[in-house]
Amino acid sequence: MSEELAGLTVGLIGAGNISHVHVAAWKALGARVVVHSLEGAEDLSEQYGLEVAASLDGCLAEAEFVDIVTPSATHKEITLAAIKAGKNVICEKPLTLTAADSHEVIDAARAAGVRLYPAHVVRFFPEYKAAYDAIQAGRIGEVAVARFYRQASSPAGAGWYRDVAHSGGVIMDLMVHDLDQARWLCGEVTTVYAVQNPPTVDGISPVNVAAHVTLTHESGAISHCRATWGATGTTFQTGFQVAGSTGVLKFTSAGDTGYKEELQDGGAGGDLLIPASTLGESPYLTQLRELAIALRGGPEPRVLASDGATAVYLAEAARASMESGQPIDMKTFVSSGAVA
Numbered sequence: 133m134s135e136e137l138a139g140l141t142v143g144l145i146g147a148g149n150i151s152h153v154h155v156a157a158w159k160a161l162g163a164r165v166v167v168h169s170l171e172g173a174e175d176l177s178e179q180y181g182l183e184v185a186a187s188l189d190g191c192l193a194e195a196e197f198v199d200i201v202t203p204s205a206t207h208k209e210i211t212l213a214a215i216k217a218g219k220n221v222i223c224e225k226p227l228t229l230t231a232a233d234s235h236e237v238i239d240a241a242r243a244a245g246v247r248l249y250p251a252h253v254v255r256f257f258p259e260y261k262a263a264y265d266a267i268q269a270g271r272i273g274e275v276a277v278a279r280f281y282r283q284a285s286s287p288a289g290a291g292w293y294r295d296v297a298h299s300g301g302v303i304m305d306l307m308v309h310d311l312d313q314a315r316w317l318c319g320e321v322t323t324v325y326a327v328q329n330p331p332t333v334d335g336i337s338p339v340n341v342a343a344h345v346t347l348t349h350e351s352g353a354i355s356h357c358r359a360t361w362g363a364t365g366t367t368f369q370t371g372f373q374v375a376g377s378t379g380v381l382k383f384t385s386a387g388d389t390g391y392k393e394e395l396q397d398g399g400a401g402g403d404l405l406i407p408a409s410t411l412g413e414s415p416y417l418t419q420l421r422e423l424a425i426a427l428r429g430g431p432e433p434r435v436l437a438s439d440g441a442t443a444v445y446l447a448e449a450a451r452a453s454m455e456s457g458q459p460i461d462m463k464t465f466v467s468s469g470a471v472a
Contacts, residue, residue, distance in 0.1 A: 136425050137161050143195025143219070145188065145210055146202035147172030150224060154201055155180045157417040161424065166194045169202070192217040197427050199251075199420070200224060204305065205298040208233045211248065215240045220247045220427045222420070226308050227440035229300050231448050231467035234441035241437065249423045249433060250440025254309045254370075255316060256419040258412060259383045261434075263374060267317055272376030275318050278355040280310035282370045286361035288339045301337045302328070304447040307345065307359035310372075311450075312435075312443040314347050314355040317374060323348040325459040326450035337361075345450045 140163040144151060147169035158165050159180060166183045167173045168191035177184045185191035188210070192198065197220035200210050208228040214221045215237070227250045228234045241248040254260050267275060284306060292298040299305045303326065315321055328343040342360040349355065360366075371384035426433045448467055449460040 134161060134421065134425075136428060136430065137163065137421070140164065140424065141166060141194060141196050142424075143168065143185070143191040143198040143214075144182070145169065145191060145198055145200045145214075146224075147176040148201065148203070151176060151201045153414065153416045154199055154420065155182065157414060157420045158199070160414075160417055161421055163424075166191055188213060189217075192219055195219060197221065197424075203292050203298060204229055204300060205292070208237055211237045212240055215244050215246055215248070218244060218246060222249050222251055222423050222427075223440075224251045225253075225312075225440065226250075226300060226304055226444050226447065227437065228444060229297075229304060230469050231441055231445035232469040234437075234444050235467075238437045238441060247427055248437040249426065250435060250437060250443075251419060251423070252309065252312050252435045252440060252443065253415050253419050254313055255435050256415040256422070258415070260313060260317075260372070263372065263381045263383065264317055266381055267374065267376070271379060272374065272381055273378035275349075275351065275353045275374060275376050278314060278318050278353065278372065278374040279358075280313055280355065280370075280372045281358040281360075282306055282310055283360040283362055283366060284368045285364055285366040286339050286341075288337055288341075288361055289364065294337045294339065296332055296335050296337055299337070300447060301332055301343075301451070302341050302359050302361050303343050303345065303450050304444070306361065307343060307357050307450075308443050308447050309370075310357040310359065311345065311347075311446040312439060313372070314349075314357055315442060315446070316439075317372075318347075318353045318355050319349045319351045321347045321446060321462050322350055323459045323461055324446060324449040324453055324465075326453040328454055331454070343450070343454075345446075345453075347446070 142158050142163045142165050144165050144167040166185050168185040173184045198214045200223040288294040326345040330338045345357045347355045369386050374381040422433045449465050453460045
């Protein structure tokens with residue numbers, strides 16, 4: 133246990149897919165975890181040795197701060213409840229489903245004097261952090277063109293993911309990671325253009341779908357983000373290529389590290405929504421340690437609520453571009469507050 137986090141009690145709200153990696157990280161950090169969820173809390177508790185809170189209020193009363201891992205459409209309501217109770221909040225991405233809602237919860241946190249951090253875990257993957265550090269150090273000169281991709285076995289065959297009003301679709305749910313990365317690595321965004329195939333119809337996403345978003349940055353750099361919900365059994369893959377005036381940075385999770393077959397051959401089949409472990413420390417552990425230490429008065433983490441809101445804003449602009457067929461000027465684009 134880190135001395136900085138001694139005696140920590142975390143209120144985990146939600147018990148779905150992503151909760152497992154969050155619980156593993158909190159247990160590794162020596163935290164006491166009290167879980168509340170409308171379903172699945174008992175099973176999660178039994179599996180990991182957690183305590184169960186019968187109500188949200190009960191969970192908030194026990195916790196030093198909360199970690200929200202519920203479906204995306206519930207993030208705003210639960211975050212506001214935690215803020216009202218005076219609790220600091222870590223919230224899974226996306227922070228909310230619209231930029232207007234993100235700014236509402238940020239304003240509420242500021243007014244209440246509590247802190248709010250979005251769990252944009254890709255900033256904590258070592259490959260992406262190494263790219264950020266290299267760019268900041270000027271190792272590839274001025275960034276010109278960047279490409280980011282992310283694919284996963286589609287979660288949209290069941291549950292709430294196909295309902296864009298609940299998930300935001302493939303851009304808000306999956307590509308939001310790379311929209312954040314594009315901004316982190318290439319700078320602020322001025323225009324957004326997006327296409328998706330097949331299209332969303334009547335607010336229902338296709339089960340298997342690909343989206344492509346082109347961003348123009350203030351620096352003049354252009355970045356391309358591609359996200360795919362593939363057929364069942366599609367392996368999770370992600371990667372990037374960032375070309376600058378004096379060099380290129382490349383990464384693909386499909387690359388042969390020499391350990392890949394040894395560690396992953398015969399690994400989990402079927403749907404896999406979360407990337408397999410890296411060879412080092414889990415990025416979820418790195419992330420939650422950094423956020424928790426910040427909540428205890430340590431240094432500001434590498435991702436702030438404003439970053440989470442901006443990623444949502446870019447995803448919302450991408451949807452507006454798809455609807456209009458036109459690029460969106462981020463200087464004049466206003467969040468409508470409409471989810472779908």
